[in-house]
Amino acid sequence: MKRNINKKSKVVKKFIVETPKKSTEQNCDINNDATCCIIFPNPEIVKNKVSNSSSVMIRKTLRQNNEKYLVDAMEKWFEQARDRGEIITGRMIQDKALFFHGKINGTSSFKASSSWLYNFKKRCGIQYLQKKEYNSSEGTKYFSNILKEKISSENLSLENIYNADETGINWKVPDFCTSSIETSEIKFSGHDDDVSNRVTALFASNSTGNHKIPLLIIGEAKMSNCLKDLITKKTKHNRLNFLTSINVTYAGQKNARMSKEIFKLWYEFVFIPSALNHRTASGTSGKILLIIDNAPCHSDIDELNAVHSQCEVINLPHNVPSVIQPMEQDLMTTVVKIYKRNLLLLMFKAKLKNVDQFWNTFTLKECFTFLASSWETLNSSILRKAWVLFLDNYCDTSDVITVKPNTTVFFNNLIDELSSFPDDICDKLIARLSPGADCSIRKLQKDKVIIVKWFKIRDDFGWDPLTDEKIINLTLDNKRKDELLDDPLRIDGEFQENIPLTPTENYESEMTFNETWKNELEDVKDDDEDQVTSTEALNSLRRVKKWILSCEKSSKKHQRFVDELEKLITQYC
Numbered sequence: 001m002k003r004n005i006n007k008k009s010k011v012v013k014k015f016i017v018e019t020p021k022k023s024t025e026q027n028c029d030i031n032n033d034a035t036c037c038i039i040f041p042n043p044e045i046v047k048n049k050v051s052n053s054s055s056v057m058i059r060k061t062l063r064q065n066n067e068k069y070l071v072d073a074m075e076k077w078f079e080q081a082r083d084r085g086e087i088i089t090g091r092m093i094q095d096k097a098l099f100f101h102g103k104i105n106g107t108s109s110f111k112a113s114s115s116w117l118y119n120f121k122k123r124c125g126i127q128y129l130q131k132k133e134y135n136s137s138e139g140t141k142y143f144s145n146i147l148k149e150k151i152s153s154e155n156l157s158l159e160n161i162y163n164a165d166e167t168g169i170n171w172k173v174p175d176f177c178t179s180s181i182e183t184s185e186i187k188f189s190g191h192d193d194d195v196s197n198r199v200t201a202l203f204a205s206n207s208t209g210n211h212k213i214p215l216l217i218i219g220e221a222k223m224s225n226c227l228k229d230l231i232t233k234k235t236k237h238n239r240l241n242f243l244t245s246i247n248v249t250y251a252g253q254k255n256a257r258m259s260k261e262i263f264k265l266w267y268e269f270v271f272i273p274s275a276l277n278h279r280t281a282s283g284t285s286g287k288i289l290l291i292i293d294n295a296p297c298h299s300d301i302d303e304l305n306a307v308h309s310q311c312e313v314i315n316l317p318h319n320v321p322s323v324i325q326p327m328e329q330d331l332m333t334t335v336v337k338i339y340k341r342n343l344l345l346l347m348f349k350a351k352l353k354n355v356d357q358f359w360n361t362f363t364l365k366e367c368f369t370f371l372a373s374s375w376e377t378l379n380s381s382i383l384r385k386a387w388v389l390f391l392d393n394y395c396d397t398s399d400v401i402t403v404k405p406n407t408t409v410f411f412n413n414l415i416d417e418l419s420s421f422p423d424d425i426c427d428k429l430i431a432r433l434s435p436g437a438d439c440s441i442r443k444l445q446k447d448k449v450i451i452v453k454w455f456k457i458r459d460d461f462g463w464d465p466l467t468d469e470k471i472i473n474l475t476l477d478n479k480r481k482d483e484l485l486d487d488p489l490r491i492d493g494e495f496q497e498n499i500p501l502t503p504t505e506n507y508e509s510e511m512t513f514n515e516t517w518k519n520e521l522e523d524v525k526d527d528d529e530d531q532v533t534s535t536e537a538l539n540s541l542r543r544v545k546k547w548i549l550s551c552e553k554s555s556k557k558h559q560r561f562v563d564e565l566e567k568l569i570t571q572y573c
Contacts, residue, residue, distance in 0.1 A: 069104050072475055073472065074093070074096065075124065075318055076296075076471050077466075078126075081465070082124075083321060083322040083323070084465060085458075093117060093121075095112075100468075100475075104472060124318065139320040142317065144392060156289060159206055159207075159279065159284045160286060160287065161207045161288075162205065163205070163207075163290070163325055164203065164290060165202070165204075166200055166201065166295075166462035166463065167203070167462045168200050168257065168458075168462045169198065169199050169339070169371070171199055171367045173340075173343065173454060174450055174451075174454050195255060198220075199256055200257050200462040201217050201332075201371060202217075202462075203215065203327050204271065204290075205331075207326070207387045210282070212375060212376070212383070213270065215375055216250075216266050218252070218257065219251075220253070220255075223238065223252060227243060230245055235269050240262075246372050247372050250368070251265070255464065257297070258463045260298065260300075263297060271290065272288075275311065276310070287310055287311070287312055290313045291313075291314055291390075294315050294318065296464075296465065296466045301313055301314070303546075326386040331383065334382075337421075337455065337456075338374035338419055340455050341455075342373075343362075344426060345422060346362070348425050354433065421455055421456070426448060426451055427444070430444055484549075537569050538566070541566055544562065545559075
């Protein structure tokens with residue numbers, strides 16, 4: 001219909017400017033006299049229809065744009081709630097959509113109807129709600145196919161494909177030997193609010209299980225006194241501290257959780273050097289690939305991919321839950337349980353009279369040593385099995401991952417054996433630390449419940465979720481950037497006069513730009529005293545580009561200038 005109206009509009013336009021009717025018929029391929037009678041006597045009708053059609057398209061585009069920003073905000077909210085294992089109902093999604101829409105798009109006739117909910121669930125790959133089972137078999141299969149196609153088309157080696165994920169760890173046993181039963185009942189709530197008792201650990205390994213990246217552990221203190229003698233190297237501003245003797249990298253953060261800054265530093269100074277060294281040692285070649293989820297604590301993909309040309313980072317698709325990652329396939333939880341099991345055994349062997357006495361001798365130094373040792377306990381077969389959801393039985397001429405019929409049973413048995421709860425040791429430990437009148441059956445049972453919960457429940461996910469206010473601000477920022485791109489002459493709500501360049505002026509300015517910057521880059525290249533590499537220049541320029549996009553007074557002219565400069569620098573990389 002739209003095509004027919006546009007065609008008629010073209011005919012009317014030619015007719016109005018006094019083009020001969022016969023000529024118009026020939027140029028517009030109109031031979032039917034009846035059609036001509038319909039068009040030519042009523043040109044105003046066609047003009048009105050074209051005008052109305054344009055108005056409808058504008059309203060439709062505006063509605064689609066508003067819905068786009070709403071969906072972006074909803075995806076951020078849903079993804080982090082899903083990945084943190086929170087229970088979400090359909091009504092919760094609809095209420096949150098109405099709330100976000102009011103903040104982002106203002107009042108309108110939008111209603112989070114059941115059909116809208118259905119489309120949103122389909123978009124995010126939601127199959128189940130209210131069960132903490134946001135299963136997305138289709139999304140998982142989709143990403144698996146993408147990954148295998150990428151491996152095949154880019155000739156990637158399985159030795160050079162990695163996954164990384166973080167988790168929070170409550171590294172101290174909660175106080176269970178209290179003076180009363182009532183107190184012991186409320187001592188454990190699943191999460192310890194005391195930041196000093198919590199650390200975050202980042203785990204990463206390759207798909208063959210032959211290479212584990214040294215643990216990154218984040219604690220509350222910038223640097224604990226008990227760790228100072230272990231430091232062998234630091235990054236700028238002491239954000240990363242390398243504890244080579246125990247194969248751990250430490251970073252301090254007030255909330256003891258992952259942040260974008262720490263993640264990028266880890267990627268640049270820990271992951272890339274370690275992965276490149278392994279690529280050389282294994283005799284493989286090609287690009288190194290790192291797969292991460294969409295947690296808000298991870299740095300921007302473009303920013304990470306600008307660090308090294310031989311390393312690429314990709315996100316899981318938005319409709320794929322983070323729980324299907326290899327590191328989430330009982331690898332991180334197993335390491336944490338091994339650590340806690342060894343900690344309980346150490347407490348029992350210490351034969352101390354109270355828990356406080358034990359914590360005077362067990363510091364972060366011992367904690368990190370135990371965690372690193374637990375990470376090393378996982379062998380290559382366990383790590384390789386965790387990649388089955390991603391790679392299935394994928395193999396090529398150089399790498400093979402096979403899944404034998406009984407592998408799953410063997411894998412689960414091995415995991416259970418490594419991370420089993422030390423029942424007898426726990427009973428004896430509680431009995432020893434609760435002597436006399438406190439050693440009642442009910443009291444012992446309550447204390448054991450506290451320890452079992454601490455042992456089995458995942459303490460934390462290692463990152464803070466975005467608040468609703470933060471999601472709204474991020475969405476509004478993106479909306480403002482898009483409006484600036486669509487209307488480059490809009491500055492602080494006002495339109496500026498557009499003075500287009502003539503073809504000659506445009507050509508001359510472009511030539512002057514290229515010649516000037518090529519000469520500048522050549523001068524820098526010849527300067528040995530303070531030389532800036534092309535990669536460094538490109539990374540800095542991309543940060544400037546990001547700032548320009550966020551600047552309210554930027555225009556397409558500024559962006560074109562930076563784009564041209566980026567293309568030029570890329571030639572030297």
